[in-house]
Amino acid sequence: MSVSSSSPLLIDAPLVEWILVSFLREEVGSAGLARAVLGLSGGIDSAVACGLAARAFGPDNVLALCMPYRASDPASERDARAVAGALGVRYEVVDITAQIDAYFATQPEADALRRGNKMARERMTILYDRSAEFRGLVVGTSNKTELLLGYGTLFGDMASAINPLGDLYKTQIFQLARHLDLPAAVISKPPSADLWQGQTDEAEMGFTYDAVDRLLWDLVEHRLSDAELAAAGHDAALVTRVRRMIVRSQFKRRMPLIAKLTDRTINQDFRYPRDWGV
Amino acid sequence: MEAPVTVSLAQCDAVLGDVGRNLEAHLQLIAQARGQGAGLVVFPELSLTGYMLRDLTSDVGMRRDDPRLARLAEASREVDVVAGWIDESPEHGLFNAAGYFHAGRLLHVHHKVYPVNYGMFEERRYWAAGDQVAAFDAPFGRAGLLVCEDVWHPSTSYLLFADRADVIIVPSCSPARGVQPAADGHGGLGSTQSWDLLLRQQSAAYNLYSVYVNRCGVEDGTTFSGNSRVIDPAGNTLAALGLAPELLTLTLDPAPLRRRRAAVPLLRDERLDVTLGNLERIARERFVL
Numbered sequence: 230m231s232v233s234s235s236s237p238l239l240i241d242a243p244l245v246e247w248i249l250v251s252f253l254r255e256e257v258g259s260a261g262l263a264r265a266v267l268g269l270s271g272g273i274d275s276a277v278a279c280g281l282a283a284r285a286f287g288p289d290n291v292l293a294l295c296m297p298y299r300a301s302d303p304a305s306e307r308d309a310r311a312v313a314g315a316l317g318v319r320y321e322v323v324d325i326t327a328q329i330d331a332y333f334a335t336q337p338e339a340d341a342l343r344r345g346n347k348m349a350r351e352r353m354t355i356l357y358d359r360s361a362e363f364r365g366l367v368v369g370t371s372n373k374t375e376l377l378l379g380y381g382t383l384f385g386d387m388a389s390a391i392n393p394l395g396d397l398y399k400t401q402i403f404q405l406a407r408h409l410d411l412p413a414a415v416i417s418k419p420p421s422a423d424l425w426q427g428q429t430d431e432a433e434m435g436f437t438y439d440a441v442d443r444l445l446w447d448l449v450e451h452r453l454s455d456a457e458l459a460a461a462g463h464d465a466a467l468v469t470r471v472r473r474m475i476v477r478s479q480f481k482r483r484m485p486l487i488a489k490l491t492d493r494t495i496n497q498d499f500r501y502p503r504d505w506g507v
Numbered sequence: 508m509e510a511p512v513t514v515s516l517a518q519c520d521a522v523l524g525d526v527g528r529n530l531e532a533h534l535q536l537i538a539q540a541r542g543q544g545a546g547l548v549v550f551p552e553l554s555l556t557g558y559m560l561r562d563l564t565s566d567v568g569m570r571r572d573d574p575r576l577a578r579l580a581e582a583s584r585e586v587d588v589v590a591g592w593i594d595e596s597p598e599h600g601l602f603n604a605a606g607y608f609h610a611g612r613l614l615h616v617h618h619k620v621y622p623v624n625y626g627m628f629e630e631r632r633y634w635a636a637g638d639q640v641a642a643f644d645a646p647f648g649r650a651g652l653l654v655c656e657d658v659w660h661p662s663t664s665y666l667l668f669a670d671r672a673d674v675i676i677v678p679s680c681s682p683a684r685g686v687q688p689a690a691d692g693h694g695g696l697g698s699t700q701s702w703d704l705l706l707r708q709q710s711a712a713y714n715l716y717s718v719y720v721n722r723c724g725v726e727d728g729t730t731f732s733g734n735s736r737v738i739d740p741a742g743n744t745l746a747a748l749g750l751a752p753e754l755l756t757l758t759l760d761p762a763p764l765r766r767r768r769a770a771v772p773l774l775r776d777e778r779l780d781v782t783l784g785n786l787e788r789i790a791r792e793r794f795v796l
Contacts, residue, residue: 241688244696247750248683248730255725391728502559502727504523 232400232439237446240401242408246281249393253285256391257366259504264365268352268386269293269313269320270423271305273406273415274394275370276312280409281393282368288317292363296352299326305423311412325351345424349385357388366390374399374438377445378471379478380422380430387481398445399438436467444471508673508761512647515540515548515756518735518748520724523557526567526592530555530575533590536754537582543756546647547587551678551722551731552619552655553603555579555592558680559726564633568595571613576606583608587646589720591654591678593634594618600635605652605678607645615643617652621660627682627729630656642670648761655679658705668713669779673764675709679721683732683750699734703744711742714767714774716759723752740767 232238257263265282269275275293282291295309306322313320329348333339339347356367369389371381373396381387394402399420406416419429420438431437444463447453448471453461458468484496493499517536522528533550540548552558555575556567569576569592579590587609594604594616603619618637622630640663642651651667651674658664658677667675685697706717717738722731736747737757746757768774 237687239688240686241695245686248686251750252725252728252730256728500561501563502523502561504559504727505563506524 232404236443237450238398238400238442240397240404242404245397245401245405246284246408249281250285253282253368253391253393256504257286260366260390262364262366264290264292264363265368266292266294266356266360266363266365267368267370268356269295269309270370271295271302271308271312271415272420272423273411274372274402275309276411276415277402277406277409278368278370278394279312279318280316280406280411283316283318286365289319290365291316291318292359292365293318293320294323294352294356294359295320296323296325296355298324298329298348300425301423302421302426304418308412308414308418312415315412323355325355341424345422346382346385348424349382353385353388360390368393369395371395372397372399372402374442374445376482377449377478378434378441378474379481380434381481383481398442400442440464440467441471444468448472449475508648508759508764510647511758511760512645512674513544513546513756513758514718514737515543515545515754516718516720516735516737516746516748517548517550517554518720518723518733518753518755519551519554520752521551521554521557521722523559523726524563524567525557526555526569526575529557530578533579533588534582537586537588539754540756541586543754545586545756547589547645549589549676549678549718549720550591551720551735552605552680553591553593554678554722555590557726558722558731559729560593561629561633564593564601568593568601570595570597576613580608580611580613584611589652589676589678596635601633602637603630603634603654605654605676607643607650607652607676609646614645615641615650615652617641617654619654619657620663621656623656628656640666640670642667642672645674647759648673650674650676653677655681658709661709664709664713665782668715668774669777669782671774672713672715673761674716674718674759675713677706677717677719679719681721681732683730696732696734699732702734703736703747706736706738707742707744710738710740712773714740714764714771716740716764718759723750740764 263286265286267278269279279293293313295306297306360367367389369392371387372394375381421429447461537548589607591605594602605617606613607615620637622634622636624631642649649672651672653663681698683696689695706719710717720735721733723733733748733750737745739745748755
């Protein structure tokens with residue numbers, strides 16, 4: 230996946246690397262720590278996050294966990310291992326089949342969505358548990374495209390302490406991956422949530438990252454109207470669909486609502502920086 | 508401009524909400540700048556408090572008699588200092604302030620006239636807006652202070668020009684945004700390119716030195732973009748820093764300023780009466796006074 234030299238999605242990759250490495254160091258340092266824990270799926274997002282963390286803290290201070298289920302594509306673990314090996318980070322495989330199957334033995338009617346969400350949340354609990362042992366922060370791997378579309382599990386793969394990738398569109402993640410010189414297999418394969426064999430994001434969503442990123446750029450960054458988006462060549466049906474996806478997933482991008490009763494409701498009129506008292 | 512001045516640009520990080528630790532860091536950098544022969548050390552916006560204060564603003568506000576400001580004033584017996592903090596007025600207004608310390612006392616204070624309140628910024632929620640823009644007599648000549656967003660309103664630098672400033676000092680906390688490659692292939696932040704344009708325009712239009720000192724480091728996910736710089740009275744960039752913490756020392760010489768003002772006598776020819784008369788007319792027409 231590549232973007233043309235005139236695309237507004239083109240990034241100055243060395244500059245982005247500098248900012249994100251500095252972000253990781255300072256925000257983890259703010260918590261009094263110097264280590265990171267993350268889930269390494271074999272996909273490109275977690276590989277980029279892992280590459281940035283390895284540069285920020287040194288490979289020995291990064292714990293990458295690959296957490297497959299029995300239905301996961303074996304190629305995913307192989308690719309995760311290749312990334313960890315190339316970066317020199319600590320790497321472990323934690324198979325989640327036993328606990329997932331034990332739970333769903335009581336929920337035989339659960340569909341693929343419920344099962345996928347449960348797996349994502351299972352992985353989250355493992356990352357947070359291991360982060361306490363490793364004394365590192367959980368580094369998030371959600372990119373801006375999936376955050377805007379709501380293509381992620383709330384309190385699952387969307388959960389983290391800090392996220393270096395959340396302001397980069399998917400096509401920009403690819404640019405950064407090439408700059409970071411990650412293994413070619415991770416960059417060339419089609420993005421997949423790997424909930425079942427052969428699944429790809431683009432087939433499941435019904436549009437390409439290239440098309441949706443160009444649309445999101447005009448829609449989110451420039452707030453173009455539907456008429457302006459049509460004039461810019463964006464498919465009207467895609468525009469309608471993407472607008473709806475953004476609005477309907479807004480709840481995933483915010484902390485839970487708190488019913489207001491006092492004059493200093495948390496995050497409404499009790500407003501402190503996240504980096505308070507560091 | 509009466510004399511050369513050797514300026515140290517203290518492009519540094521800050522600990523959010525911890526005036527004590529920031530003050531110690533200031534004193535160390537001041538000592539380092541003295542070692543480089545500085546006559547003036549300039550720190551970024553809110554250098555003593557950090558920027559993303561939100562409700563911490565009222566916790567870190569300092570009255571003018573605060574002993575921590577007195578320590579900074581004491582340090583200015585050896586070298587002049589520009590630093591930033593939350594200035595609490597006798598009426599308990601909280602201002603984003605930049606102060607010029609000289610010979611053991613606070614010589615001049617500027618309250619940010621345009622606290623930013625759009626996009627990612629919500630300064631007006633927490634800070635009162637200043638209402639005075641004035642040049643003052645520094646040991647080397649006339650100087651003026653503007654804080655960050657003030658410069659985006661050309662009226663502020665115009666007022667300092669009219670008030671005969673030779674040097675405009677701009678402490679700033681500008682967040683890094685815009686990571687597209689530059690057209691010239693050299694890369695660079697969109698926000699930094701905007702600042703470079705504004706500062707060069709300000710210096711070239713008003714024939715004065717601009718000294719811009721921006722924060723670096725990260726607060727609440729936002730990286731400050733550094734890239735502090737000095738522009739000469741013809742609009743040329745004399746020196747510029749990168750994204751990382753650094754202390755840069757250089758001398759501003761009166762000769763280029765004198766030469767430029769002789770060749771392009773904009774200050775001599777500036778007609779304050781025309782500006783004033785027309786501003787009064789515009790204000791009358793736009794607002795019911």
